Amino acid sequence: MWSRLHDFGKFICRVYFRLFYRVLIIDKDKIPENSGVLLCSNHIHYLDPPLVGAFINRQTRFMAKAELFDAPILKSLLPKLGAFPIRRGGSDRQALRTGLKLLKEEELIGVFPEGTRSKTSELGEGLAGVGFFALRSQAYVVPCAVIGSYKLFSTLKVVYGDPINMSILREQKASPEEATKEIMNGIQSLLDQSR
Structure with a gap:
């Protein structure tokens, strides 16, 4: 269930990004509406989570580093x-x-499979945890690419890709590392096609 706070937060984020950036949201309809979805994005800035989640019609449950939950305000928010x-x-x-x-x-x-922000904006190596989720669930795995510099009034592009077919890897009992590599290839393809 969405909370009113979540809805309000999405609204504020959309207003912020529309005011201070030229935001292009591409192919958000590729995200299934009524199924489990693992949305996997590159990570270039601390504002990536609200940008990636603010313009889609579903609540996005982000994994966040545990240290953030130790901060006085953030641990309840x-x-x-x-x-x-x-x-x-x-x-x-x-x-x-x-x-x-x-x-x-x-x-x-x-x-964000890289586990941390990229300092060069180039896609780094993904961690095995995302491959674990992809293999151990029946969720759709949707790649996402964030492109832009986050300089005020510049263009920020968020591109959502076709779900990655994980069924063969699941049947082959592939390792989490192999699944992660497939996911990172999907993100890299979006980056290459959209820059």
């Missing part, structure tokens, strides 16, 4: 906005369980 914590630098079993549960409940989870 982030859960109300649908985010849940993940501890970086190792296997976070609680985050994995939470993510799989949400996907089974046909939620949309937003992840």
Whole structure:
């Protein structure tokens, strides 16, 4: 269920981005409306989560680094906005369980497979956790590319791609690393086609 706070937050984000940037949202209709979805995006700026989620019609449940949930205001605000914590630098079993549960409940989870922002705007290596989610769930895996500099009044482009067919990898019992590589290739293809 969407909270009123989440709806209000999306509205504020849309107003902000429309006022200060030229925002182009491309192919958001490629996101399935009534199924579990793993939305996988590159990560170039701390404003990527609100940009990626603000213009689509579903609530996006972002995984966010656990340190953010230690901040006085954010620790109560982030859960109300649908985010849940993940501890970086190792296997976070609680985050994995939470993510799989949400996907089974046909939620949309937003992840940044690189695990941190790119300092060069080039796509880095993805972490195996995203491949784990893709293989262990029946969720659609949708690549996403954020393109732009976030300089005021510049163009920001968000491109959503066709869902990546994970069925063959699931049948072959591929490793999470192999699944992650397939997902990163999907994101890179969007970046190459859209720049």
